[in-house]
Amino acid sequence: MTDFAGSQYLIEIVYLIASVLFILSLKWMSSPKSARHGILAGEIGMVLAIAGTLLHHGIIDYKWIIIALVLGSGIGVPLGLVQMTAVPQRTALSHAFGAFCVTLVGTAEYYLRAPNVPPFMMAVLSAEVILGSLTFTGSLMAAGKLQEVLPQRPITYKGQNFVNLGLLAGAVLVAGYLVMHPQATFLYPVIVIVPLFFGVMMIIPIGGADMPTVISLLNSYAGLSAAAMGFVLNSKLLIIAGALDGSSGFILSVIMSKAMNRSFTNVLFGAFGQVQASAVAGAEEKTVHSATPDEAAGILAAANKVVIVPGYGMAVAQAQHKVRELYDALTKRGVDVRFAIHPVAGRMPGHMNVLLAEADVPYDRLIEMDEINGDFPQTDVALVIGANDVTNPAARTDKSSPIYGMPILDVDKARTVMVIKRSMNPGFAGIDNPLYYLDNTLMLFGDAKSFVTNIVHELASNQH
Amino acid sequence: MGSTLIDGLFVFVLAGFIGFEVIRRVSPLLHTPLMSLTNALDAIAVVGAIVLVGEHKSTLAFVLGFLAVVAATSNVVGGFLITDRMLRMFKSTRPTKP
Numbered sequence: 001m002t003d004f005a006g007s008q009y010l011i012e013i014v015y016l017i018a019s020v021l022f023i024l025s026l027k028w029m030s031s032p033k034s035a036r037h038g039i040l041a042g043e044i045g046m047v048l049a050i051a052g053t054l055l056h057h058g059i060i061d062y063k064w065i066i067i068a069l070v071l072g073s074g075i076g077v078p079l080g081l082v083q084m085t086a087v088p089q090r091t092a093l094s095h096a097f098g099a100f101c102v103t104l105v106g107t108a109e110y111y112l113r114a115p116n117v118p119p120f121m122m123a124v125l126s127a128e129v130i131l132g133s134l135t136f137t138g139s140l141m142a143a144g145k146l147q148e149v150l151p152q153r154p155i156t157y158k159g160q161n162f163v164n165l166g167l168l169a170g171a172v173l174v175a176g177y178l179v180m181h182p183q184a185t186f187l188y189p190v191i192v193i194v195p196l197f198f199g200v201m202m203i204i205p206i207g208g209a210d211m212p213t214v215i216s217l218l219n220s221y222a223g224l225s226a227a228a229m230g231f232v233l234n235s236k237l238l239i240i241a242g243a244l245d246g247s248s249g250f251i252l253s254v255i256m257s258k259a260m261n262r263s264f265t266n267v268l269f270g271a272f273g274q275v276q277a278s279a280v281a282g283a284e285e286k287t288v289h290s291a292t293p294d295e296a297a298g299i300l301a302a303a304n305k306v307v308i309v310p311g312y313g314m315a316v317a318q319a320q321h322k323v324r325e326l327y328d329a330l331t332k333r334g335v336d337v338r339f340a341i342h343p344v345a346g347r348m349p350g351h352m353n354v355l356l357a358e359a360d361v362p363y364d365r366l367i368e369m370d371e372i373n374g375d376f377p378q379t380d381v382a383l384v385i386g387a388n389d390v391t392n393p394a395a396r397t398d399k400s401s402p403i404y405g406m407p408i409l410d411v412d413k414a415r416t417v418m419v420i421k422r423s424m425n426p427g428f429a430g431i432d433n434p435l436y437y438l439d440n441t442l443m444l445f446g447d448a449k450s451f452v453t454n455i456v457h458e459l460a461s462n463q464h
Numbered sequence: 465m466g467s468t469l470i471d472g473l474f475v476f477v478l479a480g481f482i483g484f485e486v487i488r489r490v491s492p493l494l495h496t497p498l499m500s501l502t503n504a505l506d507a508i509a510v511v512g513a514i515v516l517v518g519e520h521k522s523t524l525a526f527v528l529g530f531l532a533v534v535a536a537t538s539n540v541v542g543g544f545l546i547t548d549r550m551l552r553m554f555k556s557t558r559p560t561k562p
Contacts, residue, residue, distance in 0.1 A: 022505050023482055029498050030489045032554040039548050042505055046540055053511040059518030068517060068530050072537025079538060080545025084553075087496060090546065094503045094539045101532040101539075105512045108525040108532075120469055219499055226509050231472045233512045239472055240479040245506040247483030252495060343492065350495030354550050362557035368492055 007055050014052030015237040021045030022241055026248070032363055049237060084358045085315050088347040089146035092215055095222045096139035102225045103132035107192065109232055115183030122182045124231040126175035130195045131225035134168075137199030139218050145208060146347055152208035160205055167198040208347075209389075213256040215348050217264065220249025252349045259343035259369075261395075261406035288424070291442040293454035294462075296418055299442075300330060301459060303380035303416075306337045307372065309409055310356065312346055313386020317448035320359040323385060326452050327361060329459045338365050340372045340382075340409050342390040373410050382414035384435075386448050388421075392433045403431055417441040420451050497550045504543025510536035 021041045028038030050069075054062070082090045106129040110117065117125070144150035171194040174187055206214055227242025229235075257264060291299075300306060308327070314320060330337045339361065345352035353366050376382060384391050387409075394401040395408045411417050412435055419436060421443060435441055444451055490498050513536055516529025 018508070019479075022508075023486065025501065025505065026483070026486045026490070026498075029491075029494055029501060030486075031491055032493060032551065032556070035494060035497065035551045035554070036548070039501065039544060039551065042501060043544055046504070046508065046544075049508055049511055050514070053514050054518075056515055056518065058515065061518055061520050064526070064530060065514055065517050065533065068513075068533035069537050072534040073541045074538075075534065076538035076541025076543075077545065079542035080549070082546070084550070087500070087546065087550075090542070091496075091499055091503065094500070094543060097535040097539050098503065098506050098509065101507070101509050101513060101536040104528040104532040104535075105509065105516060108516050108522075108528040112521055112525050216499070219502065223502070223506055226506050227476055229509055229512060231469075231476075233515075234468055234472070235512065236472070236475045238508060238512065239475045241505050241508045243476050243479035244483040244486075245502040247480050248487045248498060248502045251484065251487050252499065255492075255495075341492075348496055349499065350492060350497070353493045354496045354553070357550070357553040357555070360553075360555065363493055363554045364556050366493060 007057060011052045011055055014048050015235070018045040018049040018052070019237050019240045021048070022244060026244060084354050085318075086147075087354065088211065088215060088351060089143045091348060092139045092143035092146060092218065095215070095218045096136050096143065098222045099132045099135035099139060099225060102222075102229050103129055103136060103192065105229060106132060106232065107188075110188055111185070114185050114188075117182035119179050119182075121232060122179045123175075124228045126178060126191055128225050128228035128232055129191055130171055130175060131221050131228065132195075133192050134195040134199035134202065135218055135221040135225060137196045138203050138214075139199075139222075141200055141203035142211065142214055142218060145203070145206075146211060154205045154207040156205045160201075164198060164201050167194055167201065171195050171198065209344075210260070210262075211347050212344050212349055212351075213253055213260065213262070213264075216249050216252035216256050218249070220246050220253060223247070223249055255343055256349055259407060261403070286437040288436055288443050289439075289441065290445055291418070293444070293451060294458050296442070296444055296451075297455045297458035297462065299416060299418070300326075300335070300381055300383070300455065301333055301462075303335055305375075305379045306330060306335055306381045306383060307340050307376065307379045307411075307414065308337065309340045309342075309382060309384045309387050309391060309411055310345060310352055311342075311385065311387025311390065312352075313388070314448050315346065315352075315355050315386070317386060319385065319449040319452055320355050320361075322449050322452040322456065324356075324359040324361050325456045326459075327365070329456055333459075338367050338372065340369065340411075341366050342369050342387070342409055345387065345390060369407060369409055376410045376413040379414040381416045381418060382411040384411060384417065384419040385452070386420070388433055389431060391419075391435055392431065394431070394434055398434075401431065411435065412438055412441075415440065418444055420444045420446065420448050422447065493554070494551075497547045500543050500547045500550070504540055504547065507536040507539035507543065510540060 025038040025042035028034040174190045223242050223245025230238030391411045393412045395403045395406040513529045513532035516525050
């Protein structure tokens with residue numbers, strides 16, 4: 001019996017060490033230099049926690065645990081080896097897996113304990129299961145949209161918000177009833193199935209451009225559901241990990257929605273991307289200046305300071321490696337080249353940095369929006385590749401624009417702006433961009449990858 | 465029961481504060497790896513699932529626990545793996561000592 005209690009203490013101490021390692025792991029993510037120590041700390045914490053759990057006195061059967069661990073690793077390895085462009089959907093999928101795990105454990109715990117579930121226990125268990133199941137389907141939907149197996153355009157219908165809120169309220173009411181009458185086991189499936197449905201409905205009206213916010217919000221929910229699970233199992237380690245994940249997701253959602261000048265409610269209930277049809281139709285014929293790769297190469301070679309503004313279009317065209325060649329060619333000629341990164345460039349927070357790092361662009365050349373915006377007036381050339389709305393000066397000046405107030409990269413203040421674009425079609429959100437009609441703007445029409453390739457070629461062959 | 469709840473709330477609120485303070489300092493450069501790392505750490509939920517499988521108290525709990533272990537383990541392995549792959553790619557122009 002004393003041995004029994006001894007192993008319990010040992011397990012708790014192991015969990016405490018794991019908690020500290022988890023916090024250190026996140027602390028070391030503050031800079032790319034220490035970040036890889038962070039992973040190591042996280043991995044050690046995880047292995048310790050799992051090993052500690054296996055000492056749990058109630059465990060009588062190890063065989064199936066091992067089988068499940070092996071199976072899970074077998075699924076995890078390919079998910080860890082996806083392309084960098086596919087990281088957003090992989091992340092959404094892993095939110096779904098995490099939420100799936102939490103929901104299943106909550107369900108198992110309920111049926112093991114029912115009908116004797118104290119009110120507090122039932123309340124946190126409900127929170128765990130509701131958050132878990134809506135995060136599960138919501139994340140699957142988000143992954144589907146990001147993978148483009150589902151339509152990216154928002155799908156809306158009349159009374160949508162009413163239906164969605166009604167579903168959520170219904171689930172919460174049933175959960176409330178279960179808190180008072182936990183023996184009503186026939187009602188339990190409701191607090192799983194209704195939120196599953198809500199998760200789908202929640203993501204349907206959200207467009208592709210809002211994915212960075214949504215993915216962060218789902219990250220937060222996944223964390224909170226895990227923390228709720230920690231309350232149910234009385235596991236402080238789980239509460240800590242869930243709280244860390246929940247606050248991380250929350251901070252990222254705040255950063256993302258600020259970067260798009262939108263509130264959470266606006267993202268969740270707004271259905272962006274369908275109101276601007278009239279604005280496009282109303283745009284009169286305006287003149288644009290265009291240039292050839294040869295001319296573009298000449299201007300770039302003559303510049304002292306160049307800022308490249310990459311957008312998701314660059315990644316779609318798989319042009320990041322060519323862009324790095326351009327960076328190399330210009331740097332070799334003594335041109336100062338930096339990259340301006342808007343917080344919502346890409347499909348999830350920080351995605352653009354990863355894509356450029358993959359193409360071997362040094363990270364100290366990747367400059368955040370707030371830091372680089374003051375430098376545009378001293379910039380000779382701003383080269384926009386596959387970005388649109390984040391460079392739209394209407395966000396500063398035009399109160400009627402749907403993106404008015406959104407923080408943008410002030411590329412229009414550069415001496416020359418060059419924009420690589422397939423055609424004059426409006427961008428993802430369907431908003432016309434006055435940048436293209438400015439006198440100091442040159443449009444470079446063509447596919448991003450082949451255009452950049454041509455510029456690099458011209459730079460190599462000509463000594464301008 | 466009451467003190468367990470209060471203990472849990474203390475831990476939750478304090479860990480939330482630490483989370484805010486630590487994550488506010490994470491460079492925006494690394495927000496994608498941050499999310500995959502927190503995702504892997506969050507999969508610590510696997511410990512609850514392992515106990516369900518190992519204790520085998522009911523068939524339902526065993527089956528649900530088994531699936532939960534599989535799902536969470538794939539997050540642990542996949543999450544650490546991809547975070548590591550991403551961080552390996554971040555290089556500075558200033559040569560660093562090997």
